[in-house]
Amino acid sequence: MTNFKYALLRLMRNKANLFWILVFPILLGCLFKIAFSNITASENFHTIPVAVVEGDSADAAAFHTMIEQLSGDSDDAMLTATFCDDGKARTLLEKSEVDGVFYSTDEIKLAINADRSNSSINQSILQSLLTQYYLNRDLIVQMLADNPANIEAFVSSLGQSVDTRKEVSLTNKDTDTYDQYFYNLIAMACLYTAMGGIHLAINNSPDLSTLAARKTIAPAKRRTFLFTELAANIVFESILNIAAFLFIIAVLRIHMTAHLGLALLTILVSTTFSITFGMFLGCIGPRSEGGKTGLMFATVMPMCFLSGLMMGNMRVVVEKHAPIINRINPAALISDSFYTLNNYDSMNRYARDILTLLLMTAILFIVSTLVTRRKTYASL
Secondary structure (H helix, E strand, O other), X not given: OHHHHHHHHHHHHOHHHHHHHHHXXXXXXHHHHHHHHHHHHHHOOOOEEEEEEEOOOOOHHHHHHHHHHHOOXXXXXXXXXXXXXXXXXXXXHHOOOOOEEEEEOOOEEEEOOOOOHHHHHHHHHHHHHHHHHHHHHHHHHXXXXXXXXXXXXXXXXXXXXXXXXXXXXXXXXXXXXXXXXXXXXXXXXXXXXXXXXXXXXXXOOOOOOHHHHHHOOXXXXXXXXXXXXXXXXXXXXXXXXHHHHHHHXXXXXXXXXXXXXXXXXXXHHHHHHHHHHHHHXXXXXXXXXXXXXXXXXXXXXXXXXXXXXXXXXXXXXXXXXXXXXXXXXXXXXXXHHHHHHHHOOOOHHHHHHHHHHHHHHXXXXXXHHHHHXXXXXXXX
């Protein structure tokens, strides 16, 4: 128990460890939140402001009805229509208060401001509406000529197509396109705990640490030191990762609480894997601590890149061309665990990810322990 206590104290004094596992993910998460909030706001659909100048053409009444159906006060209204005269309509268009002006004088026409490139999408939508109106009108005229008895049912079917926007969910969960970046952020934070595993390996290698050299003459077995320090690392590093996770869901309001208990279990398993991964690097890597840490970063960052931390669709690309990488990449397994928890009801995929992490943890721990125990020292 004493060894466990002092191992915790050493971890608390390691400022670099605290920064990379707790502070850095929180700072990066805040930057993600700011950047993605701006992108999401620009991508959200807003009603299109449009002016309508009515005349005495044969299409005026029908066109007026269509505009009213697309406007209104409902949340899914597509247009915000202003019925006015030509002078006011031109003024609104010049001041960029509307994206287009419909004229129903001689024939239905659309006027837009070609200089407003930021409204090109809305202008294209307005043009599509006008094209759809003429298409429906011609279909009705043709139906009146060919089969007037069914005109009522035909017009009713055309009216159903007016609802141009419909939200369709592919899952039963609330999903944000950019949440996957936060899943990968948590994965990166968990993998950074490999630094604790590196320190653990160094502190139990007498040829690398004076502390480890003193342990060799202590009455307690080296295995006892190793297991208690491993437990201390898992507890402390898991607390740091959970703190970063809670900040992301409580302060940044990222949806990651669909299965909170399993999410915390994922962090615990991921932290345990990362520490054993760090132990493995500490046993086989360069002799210096800086070299071992550099090797850890050189290994972890490509993992995070392939899982989608830098490019959101990278994991999809990897899944298409080399799916085996996603099955063994720890960063992809961790982020996919969070993705599955928050987007699917079935736990099969989640179980596969967690079991793979546990299997790799066992393999790395066994190899690291064997390598450490097989080392002999002529003198210390």
